[in-house]
Amino acid sequence: MRSRPLPTFPSTAPSALGDEQLRANLRKATTTIRRKRASVVQELPDWEELRARARAIKEGAMAELDRHLLKLEESVTAAGGVVHWAADAAEATRLVGDLVSAAGAREVVKVKSITTDEVGLNEALAARGIAAVETDLAELIIQLAGESSSHFLVPAIHKNRSQIRDLFREHLGPPDLSDEPGDLAEAARLHLRQRFLKAQVAVSGANFAVAETGTVGVVESEGNGRMCLTLPRVLITLMGIEKVLPRLGDLEVFLQLLPRSATGERMNPYTSLWTGVTPGDGPQEFHLILLDNGRTRVLADPVGRQALHCIRCSACLNICPVYERVGGHAYHAPYPGPIGSILMPQLLGPGVHDSLPFASTLCGACAEVCPVGIEIPRVLLHLRARASQGRVKGGGGVPGSGGKEEIRERERALPSAAPSAPLLERCLFRVGGWLLRRPRAYRWALRLGRRLQPALAEKGWIPRLPGMGSGWTLGRDLPALPEESFQEWWEREGCGRAASPTGDGSGGEGNRGARGGPGRKGGPP
Amino acid sequence: MSRERERILAAIRRAQAGAGSPTPPCGTEGHRQAGSLDRASVLDRFVGRVEDYRAKVTRGSSSALYRVLAPALAARPVRRLVVPADLPEAWVLALPPGIEILRDEPGALLSHGQLSAAGGVLTGCALGIAETGTLVLDGGAGQGRRALTLLPDYHLCVILASQVVETVPEAMDRLAPVVRSRGAPLTFVSGPSATSDIELSRVEGVHGPQTLEVVLVEDA
Numbered sequence: 001m002r003s004r005p006l007p008t009f010p011s012t013a014p015s016a017l018g019d020e021q022l023r024a025n026l027r028k029a030t031t032t033i034r035r036k037r038a039s040v041v042q043e044l045p046d047w048e049e050l051r052a053r054a055r056a057i058k059e060g061a062m063a064e065l066d067r068h069l070l071k072l073e074e075s076v077t078a079a080g081g082v083v084h085w086a087a088d089a090a091e092a093t094r095l096v097g098d099l100v101s102a103a104g105a106r107e108v109v110k111v112k113s114i115t116t117d118e119v120g121l122n123e124a125l126a127a128r129g130i131a132a133v134e135t136d137l138a139e140l141i142i143q144l145a146g147e148s149s150s151h152f153l154v155p156a157i158h159k160n161r162s163q164i165r166d167l168f169r170e171h172l173g174p175p176d177l178s179d180e181p182g183d184l185a186e187a188a189r190l191h192l193r194q195r196f197l198k199a200q201v202a203v204s205g206a207n208f209a210v211a212e213t214g215t216v217g218v219v220e221s222e223g224n225g226r227m228c229l230t231l232p233r234v235l236i237t238l239m240g241i242e243k244v245l246p247r248l249g250d251l252e253v254f255l256q257l258l259p260r261s262a263t264g265e266r267m268n269p270y271t272s273l274w275t276g277v278t279p280g281d282g283p284q285e286f287h288l289i290l291l292d293n294g295r296t297r298v299l300a301d302p303v304g305r306q307a308l309h310c311i312r313c314s315a316c317l318n319i320c321p322v323y324e325r326v327g328g329h330a331y332h333a334p335y336p337g338p339i340g341s342i343l344m345p346q347l348l349g350p351g352v353h354d355s356l357p358f359a360s361t362l363c364g365a366c367a368e369v370c371p372v373g374i375e376i377p378r379v380l381l382h383l384r385a386r387a388s389q390g391r392v393k394g395g396g397g398v399p400g401s402g403g404k405e406e407i408r409e410r411e412r413a414l415p416s417a418a419p420s421a422p423l424l425e426r427c428l429f430r431v432g433g434w435l436l437r438r439p440r441a442y443r444w445a446l447r448l449g450r451r452l453q454p455a456l457a458e459k460g461w462i463p464r465l466p467g468m469g470s471g472w473t474l475g476r477d478l479p480a481l482p483e484e485s486f487q488e489w490w491e492r493e494g495c496g497r498a499a500s501p502t503g504d505g506s507g508g509e510g511n512r513g514a515r516g517g518p519g520r521k522g523g524p525p
Numbered sequence: 526m527s528r529e530r531e532r533i534l535a536a537i538r539r540a541q542a543g544a545g546s547p548t549p550p551c552g553t554e555g556h557r558q559a560g561s562l563d564r565a566s567v568l569d570r571f572v573g574r575v576e577d578y579r580a581k582v583t584r585g586s587s588s589a590l591y592r593v594l595a596p597a598l599a600a601r602p603v604r605r606l607v608v609p610a611d612l613p614e615a616w617v618l619a620l621p622p623g624i625e626i627l628r629d630e631p632g633a634l635l636s637h638g639q640l641s642a643a644g645g646v647l648t649g650c651a652l653g654i655a656e657t658g659t660l661v662l663d664g665g666a667g668q669g670r671r672a673l674t675l676l677p678d679y680h681l682c683v684i685l686a687s688q689v690v691e692t693v694p695e696a697m698d699r700l701a702p703v704v705r706s707r708g709a710p711l712t713f714v715s716g717p718s719a720t721s722d723i724e725l726s727r728v729e730g731v732h733g734p735q736t737l738e739v740v741l742v743e744d745a
Contacts, residue, residue: 032725052555221731268715297536
């Protein structure tokens with residue numbers, strides 16, 4: 001699917017981690033949004049019921065996706081719109097290009113849309129000599145900077161005001177522009193107003209599309225969305241097939257969940273809902289492109305398909321301890337953060353983005369804030385298993401992604417011990433599992449470790465592990481084994497005597513039940 | 526084109542066959558379908574929540590509308606005011622003298638340039654949502670087409686007390702008929718246009734109106 005491998009998360013995260021400015025920007029932004037979100041979420045007494053309802057609606061929509069899409073096509077057509085279908089990015093961009101050309105335009109104004117980023121629309125249009133003008137302030141900033149988005153909602157979260165002022169001075173003028181956010185926004189307003197007034201064609205994404213009535217919705221703040229959806233003669237909307245909602249009555253649920261989860265507002269400034277073409281009001285030609293681009297692949301996975309329920313609120317990004325420290329660019333994907341880590345590997349298939357499900361601490365905060373109840377940690381584990389199975393089998397059974405070569409490529413890029421890692425890793429896990437089931441052997445291993453560790457430990461910490469363990473200590477110190485383990489303390493205090501000792505557990509015991517009494521099971525000291 | 530359509534539909538059906546039967550929706554309808562406040566509290570909440578977006582709200586009665594509209598407009602440098610063709614005549618009469626009225630008549634629509642250059646617009650709305658401080662426009666009576674409330678810098682919106690509902694589900698219930706019958710385009714407006722894209726500092730007034738002012742009309 002892709003000719004060259006994408007950089008892996010472990011290879012890009014260190015430089016992001018080392019960027020003090022980036023980390024300060026991210027910390028400030030994510031903490032602010034988290035606080036706002038929490039305060040407006042607790043205002044609603046039925047938040048959990050809304051989440052449950054949203055999840056049920058999305059599950060229902062996915063279960064009969066074919067029927068809902070056909071109904072949507074019928075409704076949009078009846079309302080005066082035209083529906084197109086695009087199986088992949090190439091078809092989607094070709095369709096948009098053809099429609100723009102048919103309208104006789106050389107320039108389109110764009111509403112912020114991650115889906116158009118996903119298919120590389122701007123680049124594809126540029127190749128046909130069509131200029132795509134981003135009109136969302138943050139999208140404009142990163143378009144001028146020639147960068148890519150690092151967050152769903154505030155794509156320029158990684159840039160500060162003086163960096164933005166410099167960009168605007170260079171591209172928009174005036175040369176004495178200040179770095180006050182109000183002045184910067186005004187400069188963008190002036191720059192874009194004329195473009196809005198003369199634009200013939202607009203391109204947008206969609207937050208929802210209602211099968212029952214053909215109503216399509218865009219949620220925004222600045223009014224650039226309304227400009228694009230109202231002023232041009234032709235409107236082209238590109239939406240993923242998973243955005244369909246069965247009934248008009250479903251909208252209220254998402255209109256309550258999305259703004260509060262996203263920007264921490266009771267309602268975003270503007271929500272536009274349009275149904276086909278309205279004579280004398282707004283665009284007189286409306287095209288809706290339904291995009292697959294890997295979504296049916298996601299749908300085929302009973303565990304992973306819930307990633308399609310995502311409404312792109314970015315609450316999971318803002319709460320994620322990993323995202324907060326590395327930002328969106330480290331993920332090298334249009335959808336970053338926890339949701340990106342479960343969506344991207346599925347959209348593109350095994351072999352690509354396999355490192356993303358590992359870019360998580362599995363703390364579960366993302367699942368707790370997700371307004372549609374996606375069990376992100378569960379899907380992360382599912383995809384980790386898939387990635388490691390693919391690796392053990394040497395990439396066998398990876399459909400159509402050139403995954404095998406890519407896995408080899410990636411392993412070459414890892415530290416030197418890595419090529420043998422899968423085997424060693426498996427041995428280690430097997431030995432670890434064996435020890436954890438045998439308390440006596442476990443304690444013996446602990447004593448051995450304690451005897452060996454003075455060579456490595458400094459003041460209670462191990463700053464560097466040898467061999468393949470070195471990767472573990474690249475970014476963190478390992479706590480040294482303590483002088484006395486919890487088990488030993490337990491025994492010294494005489495607490496364990498009442499319980500009968502078990503000796504070597506005979507397999508299959510796992511970590512269930514406290515058959516040996518508390519403290520008898522092996523556990524981390 | 527239709528080949529792509531069949532490809533996608535076939536892929537969906539294959540995926541659904543592989544994924545087994547869906548879990549039946551459960552825990553549905555558990556959320557509030559309506560609010561619980563009395564009317565006076567609903568109106569108070571509406572006013573408070575609209576003001577939270579830094580929009581100005583004035584309360585007045587229909588018999589003395591000029592007492593509210595005149596000072597609102599006098600406080601602003603609005604010389605040319607856009608109004609939809611079917612704005613209630615009483616509202617037009619309540620406008621202070623010295624303001625040029627630009628009517629958006631079906632036969633003589635104002636150009637986008639004219640709208641952009643006008644200082645403000647006066648409209649009604651379809652309804653208001655108290656819980657979120659939102660005004661909803663549906664292109665119905667006294668509202669005009671969407672460009673009217675978008676291009677001028679100042680939007681003065683009159684809402685009747687009877688148009689205010691408490692919650693979002695109640696609003697969608699009221700709006701559904703016009704969407705189903707005439708495909709009415711809906712615009713939800715919650716405060717003036719705003720951005721937080723630069724270091725998350727909120728700036729009001731980006732592309733949509735910089736100022737939103739609401740007049741709540743209560744009748745005894």
